[in-house]
Amino acid sequence: MKPEELLELLKHALGGLAKEVTVRKGYVEVLVDADSVVPVANKLKELGFDHVKSVTATDYPKESKIRVTYHVSSYLREDLAKPILGLSVDLPRDNPVMESLTGVWRSSEFQEREVYEFFGVTFRGHPDLRPLLLIPELAERRVLRKDFVVKEESIYEGVPHRYQ
Amino acid sequence: MDVKAVDKVYVGNINVAARRARELLLGKLKLGDVIDWATTFSLWPVHLLTSCCGAEFAATWSPRFDAEQYGALPWVAPRQTNFIIIEGTVTRKMACALRITYEQMPHPKFVIAMGACALDGGLFYNSYNIVRPWEVVPVDVYIPGCPPPPEAVARAIIDLRRKIREKKLASRWLIEGWRHDRDPVKPADDVCKWWRP
């Protein structure tokens, strides 16, 4: 299936639920509101998208938003698996809360935990929302947001090895 | 009880008897030399794969380089091993596992830090999530490189063997009960949340 065909299919299937469906360089992106993410995910699952490949987030400090992106794909239908489909949600940066999609796609569980610890996005209804890779003290500091600055030196000399 | 009288009793007080026997065997009879010799040829590293240097660690024990010829055999259980090769970057969560593994090993025990990451951070020198291994456990031999070739790992094992033989590390550790040539390392960061009130 060509990305353009998938775009038409999605526009037809999602109707007014999606805020915006775009295609660029073979990447199809469905942008939805935080309220309608679960219905849209259910619709996508009915279409045949049966697993989440990755969950990631992007920080936009100037626009004061965090965009959480689910890349979904299909094991059973090969034609759906060819284009890359991203399901994106824009969240406010100071209080990013959204519904968890673990009820729809179980494979997003660990990846939502990673987004939680690195960006501080809280997923409502997640079965086990704990930091996965970081210690809890570090997870509180939201280390992959753009305002967390890692110290850099041009000349390597006696690096202070604790960043408090 | 009079201490001098106790000193002469060989059978009655088991602790005193054990100490006297140990001093005799290890000190006068040069059993210490035998212990050092035996330790150098049975350095068994525990498998603690922390990062990508582990690939070279595996290659070191492959048929081509065959580090087993130095008497070193990677083993799974920390309680039956006597040295650790830290294979690369140590993250904060892994530092706790490293310390627990080190504590579980019986002494005399030794540590080799492998790779630029284990020396001073390497690629990740300013990362928020790594610790220097020498802050967590006492390191005996460092191997530079990213990653170090298998020959360098074999060389480090030979260096460690020479160090044990020349400084009598293993036997003096057993006789005196502590490591005489260095202070014990207590992690500056509370890696495992052990000494928090």
Ligand code: SF4
């Ligand atoms: S020294 Fe290089 S190969 Fe070894 S753990 Fe660090 S980055 Fe990986």
